[in-house]
Every structure is written in structure tokens, then in C-alpha cells.
Amino acid sequence: MAREATGGALVVAEAGPQALVQDHGRFGVRHLGVTQGGALDWVSLGWANWLLGNAPDAAGLEIAVGGLTLEAESRLTLALAGADLGVRLDDTPIAPYTVFVIEPGQRLVFERPVHGLRAYLALPGGIAAAPVMGSLASVMREQLGGLDGQGRALSKGDRLVARHAECQSRRLDTPPDPAAADVPLALVTGAQIAHFDGASLFEAFNRAWQVDSRADRMGVRLTGPVLRCRLGGMISEGIPLGAVQVPPDGQPIVLLNDRQTVGGYPRLGALSPLACARLAQCQPGESVHFAAVTPQRARRDYLAQLARWQ
Amino acid sequence: MSQAPTPRLETVAMDALMVRLFSRIDEANMPWTLAADSALRERFGTALIDLVPSYTTLLIHYDVARLTHAEARELALTALDGLAPAAASTAREHVIPVWYDPSVGPELETIAARLDISPQEVVRRHCARDYCAFALGFAPGYAFMGLVEESLATPRLETPRQRVPAGSVGIAERQTAIYPMRSPGGWNILGRTAVKLFDREREEISLFQPGDRVRFEAIDRATFIDQGGDVTPMEER
Numbered sequence A: 001m002a003r004e005a006t007g008g009a010l011v012v013a014e015a016g017p018q019a020l021v022q023d024h025g026r027f028g029v030r031h032l033g034v035t036q037g038g039a040l041d042w043v044s045l046g047w048a049n050w051l052l053g054n055a056p057d058a059a060g061l062e063i064a065v066g067g068l069t070l071e072a073e074s075r076l077t078l079a080l081a082g083a084d085l086g087v088r089l090d091d092t093p094i095a096p097y098t099v100f101v102i103e104p105g106q107r108l109v110f111e112r113p114v115h116g117l118r119a120y121l122a123l124p125g126g127i128a129a130a131p132v133m134g135s136l137a138s139v140m141r142e143q144l145g146g147l148d149g150q151g152r153a154l155s156k157g158d159r160l161v162a163r164h165a166e167c168q169s170r171r172l173d174t175p176p177d178p179a180a181a182d183v184p185l186a187l188v189t190g191a192q193i194a195h196f197d198g199a200s201l202f203e204a205f206n207r208a209w210q211v212d213s214r215a216d217r218m219g220v221r222l223t224g225p226v227l228r229c230r231l232g233g234m235i236s237e238g239i240p241l242g243a244v245q246v247p248p249d250g251q252p253i254v255l256l257n258d259r260q261t262v263g264g265y266p267r268l269g270a271l272s273p274l275a276c277a278r279l280a281q282c283q284p285g286e287s288v289h290f291a292a293v294t295p296q297r298a299r300r301d302y303l304a305q306l307a308r309w310q
Numbered sequence B: 001m002s003q004a005p006t007p008r009l010e011t012v013a014m015d016a017l018m019v020r021l022f023s024r025i026d027e028a029n030m031p032w033t034l035a036a037d038s039a040l041r042e043r044f045g046t047a048l049i050d051l052v053p054s055y056t057t058l059l060i061h062y063d064v065a066r067l068t069h070a071e072a073r074e075l076a077l078t079a080l081d082g083l084a085p086a087a088a089s090t091a092r093e094h095v096i097p098v099w100y101d102p103s104v105g106p107e108l109e110t111i112a113a114r115l116d117i118s119p120q121e122v123v124r125r126h127c128a129r130d131y132c133a134f135a136l137g138f139a140p141g142y143a144f145m146g147l148v149e150e151s152l153a154t155p156r157l158e159t160p161r162q163r164v165p166a167g168s169v170g171i172a173e174r175q176t177a178i179y180p181m182r183s184p185g186g187w188n189i190l191g192r193t194a195v196k197l198f199d200r201e202r203e204e205i206s207l208f209q210p211g212d213r214v215r216f217e218a219i220d221r222a223t224f225i226d227q228g229g230d231v232t233p234m235e236e237r
Helices: A042-051 A198-206 A273-279 A295-308 B027-047 B069-080 B107-115 B119-127 B221-226
Strands: A009-014 A018-022 A060-064 A068-072 A076-084 A087-089 A098-102 A107-110 A115-122 A159-161 A185-189 A209-215 A219-223 A243-245 A253-255 A267-271 A290-293 B008-013 B016-020 B048-053 B057-062 B093-100 B131-136 B143-146 B161-164 B168-172 B175-178 B183-185 B188-192 B213-218
Touching: A042 A060, A042 A076, A042 A115, A042 A273, A042 A295, A185 A273, A185 A295, A185 B008, A198 A290, A267 A273, A273 A295, A290 A295, A295 B069, B008 B069, B016 B069, B027 B048, B027 B057, B027 B069, B027 B131, B057 B069, B093 B119, B093 B168, B093 B221, B107 B119, B107 B188, B119 B188, B119 B213
Parallel strands: A185 A290, A267 B008, B093 B213
Antiparallel strands: A009 A068, A009 A159, A018 A060, A060 A115, A068 A107, A076 A098, A076 A115, A087 A107, A185 A267, A209 A219, A219 A253, A243 A253, A243 A267, B008 B016, B016 B057, B048 B057, B093 B188, B131 B143, B131 B213, B143 B175, B161 B183, B168 B175, B168 B188
16 A cells, blocks of 8 residues: 555656556456456566566556656666666666666666567556555556556656565566567457358468557557458457457457457457567567467466466 | 346357357346356356456456366356346346436437427437446446337447547437546437446445446436536537
């Protein structure tokens, strides 16, 4: 809780396009129309937390694209993971997957994407704030979560306070690459897949898809071959994370953390959580492929990732 | 009461199953859906992460650290075995006061003109029956309710509005809903309510839950203002 915070603080000197406080997400509330939210690349947030000895789902900062400058009020140990956004501590470059100390008055600058799209910053014990419905995940559209509970992106003058003064930092010898090219996106097939025609199914899994510029925390559009589904109108139903829905224009939209809770377009299935994290690091214009997997396989890979943080 | 459904289970994600109960929208579905909702909640216990009921389905999101896909299927099948419809009394009832006026409900006149009836008659028909909250979605606390009288069924606006004010009451086809917060939207707006649909300071954060019954009641401008209503006219699109 915010009141227990004992750690140091960072002040936002320049806000950039979108920096959000995120944790693992908001759960048990979707029947009320409240979305899950949470870090899009939850794997990178998990690594940033691991580097400081935090719980994997402690609240950190998700920095999209760059343009953010933070200034330290007090001495703080921080960890960085995820995309390379050309981060500097005053004039010293800071590589992703490192732990470093920031002294009072020093500035941490996130410039622009060098590799990947979203960087994650962890503070000792996580960022202190009052959770809304069990989570600090910022959902701007729903005005829930974040520093003041209103879901806002960070703005100039905001203060990020660490929950703890101390941390147990760790080293990662071989840092992962969250934006590795040529990693196919694992898609658990199901939902309305039987209603797509054979040629469309062949193309869905054998052709490249381009990440469109229409991409945000609700979903990412992909462009490529036109997929045809025999289903006409559908009655709205619950939508899982990573759902690959195909509207009448035949171009899929992968639904991510801030998606609406119910919807009515046919779906091929859903990307695995690991594939969602990978997609969140793709820049517009990048090519991706789908690879069909069973839920058993997706689960094994997911649990293996969680085990790395034990 | 509709016939006992034969639930079908579909894989939809690594950690989610879809329970398909019906093939069409019908108020008679709801007692079965609610029964399935509570049976699944009880059976999954703490291995359940989220359960999203909708018109004809329930989406089960379960904890894969606790259950394999096969175990989740088995649990769902056991929970749904011998399902009996929930008693109607479990549904809560709400009466929502609405100021129906063209300044805050621009489609009141469009619909009246199309049917060649007075706006008052449109209001009378909208208030004449109670509605079932089939599903919540679109925004926190936003309930998809139905079914409105067939004559009032109106397609969504061709171009959605950028900003629909909080409390706006609208219809789309045979559904009706209230916007809990200002948001874009394409429904036909008839009026506005001062009732807060989503309020995290309140114990019942969302006024509506799936399965609730809702009736609208027409009030005048003065009463609407008394209740704290905002009379700012709706912006042009």
C-alpha cells in the first residue's frame, strides 16, 4: 500500500508519448465489463522485477516508444528490461537487463526505439500507489489504476515512489531478446476456426503478416492475405487475451490487455501469453508468422517462463 | 422456461474455455446462464480467474498453474452436469429514472418520426417493459440489455459519435443500454439518467450484474436536476 512506502522517488521531468504504471493486471472483474489491463510484455516486466528481487507482478513502468525523462529525488536502485529505447543515465548509456543506481539530481532519459518498442523499469518493491480493484494497472480508457487511480499516463511532475528502500539485486548472464525476429507467434487454435475456408486457414499459417500502425494496448491489426469466414453475424461473447479476431475485411486484429470484455467477430483462436508479449515489442511494418500450437504446449512454455523467476 | 440446454465446451485459448449453451438470444436463457455461472464458480473455486457470461455463452478463464487443459474441461463438464435453472428471485431489480428529452436524446424524434408516433409514445414503449442485463462489456458497468419492443428496434448510427455523455440511455436493434462514462458510441440516444452505473467508492462497484432486471421510468427536467443530472445538451456529431 502507498502508506507503507519507504523507498526513494523519481520525478517525471518530461512525459513522452506513453509511460504507464503497470502490473500483471486486474482479475476477477471482467463480468462487470472491466478489462484486465497489465503489462503488454509481461515477460519483460517480470525480468525487470526479477533483477531487483521483486515479485514478478510488482508494479513497474511500461515505457512505449521513448521520450521520457525521470529525475531522481533520492538515491535509488533501478532495473531495466525489454526494448532498447536508447536509455541514458545523464551521459552514460544503460543497456536493457541491467541494474544500476541513480543518485539525487541525476536524470534517466528514454530516447527512442533502437530495438523493440516497450521498455520496463522496476523500482525496489515495485511502485507504491493505492490499487484499484486489486491492481495498479493503468487503463486510460476505463480511468482505472495508476498513480492516482484514474488510469492516466504519466505527466510532467508525477512522482514515482518505490515501496522499499532496499532490494536484493541479481545479475542476468544471458539477457533474453524480447523483440527477436523470426520467432513465430504461437496461436492456440479454436473458437470459430472451423468456419474459415480452407484456403484462408492455409494462408493464415503459411504467409507473413505485417504489423499495422493501427496498434495500441487494446489490439494490434495485422495486414496480409484476406481471410474468409463463413459465419455471418455472431452473438457477442467473452474474449480471451490474445484472441485473433477477423472482422469482415478479412484482416486479423490480435486483442491485447485493454480489449473490450465481450465482442462479436469470429476468431481463429488466441495467441499464447508469450506470443502476446512478443507481439507487443513489434514495430509497425514488421513481419510476423503464426504457428498453431496446442493449449498443452502453450501451457508448458508459459509455466517454464514462470519457473525462471522462482 | 426454455428447454435444458446441452452445453458444448470449446477451446478458445491456452487458459480459457467457452461454454456454449444456446444458439440465439432469448430472455429465457438467463436462468440457465446464471445457474451455469454459479455452478462453474463453485466447482473451479480459487482456480477460476475470470468468468464472463454473455447472451448465449460463458467464458471460463482458469489458472493454468493449477489446472491442465484436460482437468479444466473435466471440471467444467462436471459443473454443468444436471444443470437446473436458477430461481428468478436471484435476479436483482432496478428502476432507472430517465429524463427523455431531444436535447439530451436526439434520436427520440428520429424514431418517433420514422414510426409516425409522438416522442411520448416512444418513451411509453421504452418504459413499458423490464429488461434483462445479458452481459456487461464495452466499458466498466455497461450492460447490454434487452429485448426492446420490436417496433423500436433501430440500427446503430452509421457514423458513431465521438463523445456520448455519461448517463446517456440508448437503443441499438433490440438492445438497450446506459453509457456509464463519456465515451464514443453509435447507439440511438433517447435520454439521460443521473444514476451512477460504475462507482468504485461504492460497495457494489457496478450497479448491474449479469442477469439483473432493469426498468426505465420517465422523469421531468426538474426531478432530473434534483437527482444531480447534467442538462448540458448533447453535442452535434
